[in-house]
Amino acid sequence: MPPDDSSSFxxxxxxxxxxxxxxxxxxxxxxxxxxxFDKIEGKINGEIQIKNNLKDPRLDGTLxxxxxxxxKDKMGIDYRNIKIKLEADPDKIRIDTAYITSSKGNITVSxxxxxxxxxxxxxxxxxxxxxSSSDFEIIKGKGNxxxxxxxxxxxxxxxxxxxxGDFVIxxxxxxxxxxxxxxxxxxGDEPFLxxxxxxxxxxxxxxxxxxxxxIPELNPVKDINGSIKIxxxxxxxxxxxxxxxxxxxxxxxxxxxxxIVLKGKxxxxxxxxxxxxxxFNVTKGxxxxxxxxxxxxxxxxxxxxxxxxxxxEKEKIEISVTNTINDPRITYTHDDEIINEGDAxxxxxxxxxxxxxxxxxxxxxxxxxxxxxxAVTGMLASSLSSHVGRAIGLDVFEISGExxxxxxxxxxxxxxxxxxxxxxxHGVPIGNSSDTEIKTLNFEYEILDFLFIQVIGGNSEExxxxxxxxxx
Numbered sequence: 001m002p003p004d005d006s007s008s009f010x011x012x013x014x015x016x017x018x019x020x021x022x023x024x025x026x027x028x029x030x031x032x033x034x035x036x037f038d039k040i041e042g043k044i045n046g047e048i049q050i051k052n053n054l055k056d057p058r059l060d061g062t063l064x065x066x067x068x069x070x071x072k073d074k075m076g077i078d079y080r081n082i083k084i085k086l087e088a089d090p091d092k093i094r095i096d097t098a099y100i101t102s103s104k105g106n107i108t109v110s111x112x113x114x115x116x117x118x119x120x121x122x123x124x125x126x127x128x129x130x131x132s133s134s135d136f137e138i139i140k141g142k143g144n145x146x147x148x149x150x151x152x153x154x155x156x157x158x159x160x161x162x163x164x165g166d167f168v169i170x171x172x173x174x175x176x177x178x179x180x181x182x183x184x185x186x187x188g189d190e191p192f193l194x195x196x197x198x199x200x201x202x203x204x205x206x207x208x209x210x211x212x213x214x215i216p217e218l219n220p221v222k223d224i225n226g227s228i229k230i231x232x233x234x235x236x237x238x239x240x241x242x243x244x245x246x247x248x249x250x251x252x253x254x255x256x257x258x259x260i261v262l263k264g265k266x267x268x269x270x271x272x273x274x275x276x277x278x279x280f281n282v283t284k285g286x287x288x289x290x291x292x293x294x295x296x297x298x299x300x301x302x303x304x305x306x307x308x309x310x311x312x313e314k315e316k317i318e319i320s321v322t323n324t325i326n327d328p329r330i331t332y333t334h335d336d337e338i339i340n341e342g343d344a345x346x347x348x349x350x351x352x353x354x355x356x357x358x359x360x361x362x363x364x365x366x367x368x369x370x371x372x373x374x375a376v377t378g379m380l381a382s383s384l385s386s387h388v389g390r391a392i393g394l395d396v397f398e399i400s401g402e403x404x405x406x407x408x409x410x411x412x413x414x415x416x417x418x419x420x421x422x423x424x425x426h427g428v429p430i431g432n433s434s435d436t437e438i439k440t441l442n443f444e445y446e447i448l449d450f451l452f453i454q455v456i457g458g459n460s461e462e463x464x465x466x467x468x469x470x471x472x
Contacts, residue, residue, distance in 0.1 A: 017051040027067055037077075042067025048088065050120070057120045058090045076141030078102060090118055092126070105135030105147065111154075127161055129154040135170060143175025143239065152228065163226035163255075169236055171415070176240040227254045234269050234446070235415040245271030245282055251289065262289035262297070273303065278348055280305045283318070287325075296324050309351050317347050419446040444468075 027042035028034050046063035067082040085097040092114030099108040111129035115122035131152040138146045150167030230251045238245045246269035254261050268285030280303040288298040302320040309315050316335055323329040332344035334353070343353040413423030421444040443455045452468040 012055040013053050015051070015053050017049065019047065019049050021047040022063075027065070033070075037070050037072050038074075039069055039071035040067070041069040042082065046086075056118065059088045059093075059120055060090070062087050062096075073141065076139035076144050078137075078140060088119075090120075091115060092119060095129070100136075102137035103140065104137045105133070105149075107131065107133045107136045107148075124161070125156055125159065127154055127156045133167070143177075144173065146172040146174075154224075154226075161224045163224060163228070165226075165228035166231075167228065168231045168233065170233060172232075172236045174238050176238065176243065225256050227252055232266065235421075242274040243271075245269075245273065245285070249287075254291070259293055261291040261293055262295055263291045264289055268301070275305075275348060278305055278307070280319070284320075296326050298324055299328060305348060307347075307351055315347070315351075317344060319344070413442075420444070421446075 022044045025044040027044060028040040030044070034040055042065065044063070044065050046061065048059070048061035048063060050057055050059055052058040063084075063086045065082065065084040068080060070079045070082065071077060079100050079102055081099075081101040083097050083099055085095075087094045087096050092112045094112040095110055098110065099106055101107075109129065109131050112127070113119075113124055113129065114126040115124060116126050131154075133148045133150055136148045138148055140146075147170050148167055149170050150165065152163060152165035152167075154161065154163045156162075230253065232247055232249050232251070234246060234248045236247045238247060247266055248269055249264060249266035251262060251264040251266065254263065266287040266289075268282050271282040271285075273280050273282070283302045283304045285301040286299065288300075289295070290298070299321055301322075302318055305317045307315055307317070318333045318336075320331045320333070321328050322331070330341075332339050332341060334343065334347055339347075339353070346352060346354040410427075411423060411425045413421060416422050423442045423444075425440045425442070427439070441457045445453050447453060454466040454468055456464055456466070
């Protein structure tokens with residue numbers, strides 16, 4: 001006889017009731033949270049009830065999460081005063097309260113996630129969530145700091161779910177050594193200056209695309225599309241022991257189906273970097289994202305080193321980078337004349353091109369200038385500037401000297417507000433120089449995106465007021 005299937009029949013209309021409750025449950029005991037954070041201080045309270053029948057299950061109840069601290073040192077995450085209260089019914093899960101604070105600022109969330117039929121059996125087709133961030137410190141630690149200000153709206157529209165966001169990063173600082181992965185690939189085939197101008201950070205663009213492509217495709221997420229605009233004002237800095245560069249620009253993150261693309265432009269403002277103990281000023285820098293997949297932005301950047309030749313003539317080396325991040329084109333020029341990489345290195349280190357580096361000339365140069373000493377001094381000054389600047393919370397901290405090493409200068413700068421930049425320069429004569437001590441105080445205020453007013457106070461030669469117009 002065939003088996004009797006009646007015993008396996010499930011009566012979908014039979015009533016049932018399931019209750020799940022938590023009374024001061026310790027968040028640290030929840031593995032899905034404790035496995036991620038280094039420090040957890042918080043509780044879970046509430047009662048969730050599912051009843052009626054399998055054909056039409058009814059959800060009801062509340063859930064409250066309160067945490068005084070969630071911390072992950074490696075990521076620089078330190079969130080406090082977390083309060084989340086959810087209220088559930090058969091159609092919706094409403095957010096009664098949801099906010100997170102950091103050492104500065106906060107994030108709040110309001111709205112609901114629901115279904116036009118039943119939240120347990122139907123699709124999430126009735127969504128209206130709003131997130132608001134006010135100077136929230138996303139990460140802070142190991143030289144990295146990112147603050148976020150703006151809003152995000154997640155909502156249902158014509159049977160689909162969309163998101164629209166508009167954020168400003170009012171202040172941020174990224175310390176490259178703490179972000180860059182160690183690379184084991186052989187870089188010996190790359191030009192020496194290419195390694196310096198475009199270190200492994202360019203591979204981070206590839207990393208971003210790899211990470212995006214490797215995210216599991218969850219159907220609810222795949223069906224969510226939209227865009228987020230991110231605006232970066234002038235006080236966003238990229239730093240390392242030898243780099244201090246200010247960034248600004250606008251980016252749009254778009255998602256359509258399973259694809260995430262970037263559009264927009266990132267530009268450099270003031271900044272410098274050191275090679276061989278020599279200071280290069282950033283004269284131009286643009287990264288243009290055009291929405292391509294995979295992500296491979298176009299670059300147009302240039303750095304400049306001004307020096308004096310053995311004959312004391314003022315000269316200039318410029319290194320420019322064009323094309324794409326994954327296929328950069330490097331050009332070296334000496335006083336606007338294209339040269340090869342070997343001569344570029346020779347000019348930077350010795351102040352003259354390679355063919356002039358005869359034994360007798362090297363001996364003569366050593367009597368006029370101590371190249372090794374200057375290079376070491378420059379590297380030490382760069383390292384000191386970077387560490388002291390970060391320690392005392394300055395956006396710019398620089399130790400520099402003139403080409404003739406008759407004077408040394410200390411410059412300290414900080415954004416008092418998003419629009420007001422204040423810097424102080426203190427120059428001191430060295431050795432037997434008869435130059436007098438120089439002190440100047442600089443105020444630079446941004447009236448419009450392209451219009452600045454600058455007031456300089458110091459000696460009679462330095463003092464004055466300037467109107468600055470910056471044109472793209």
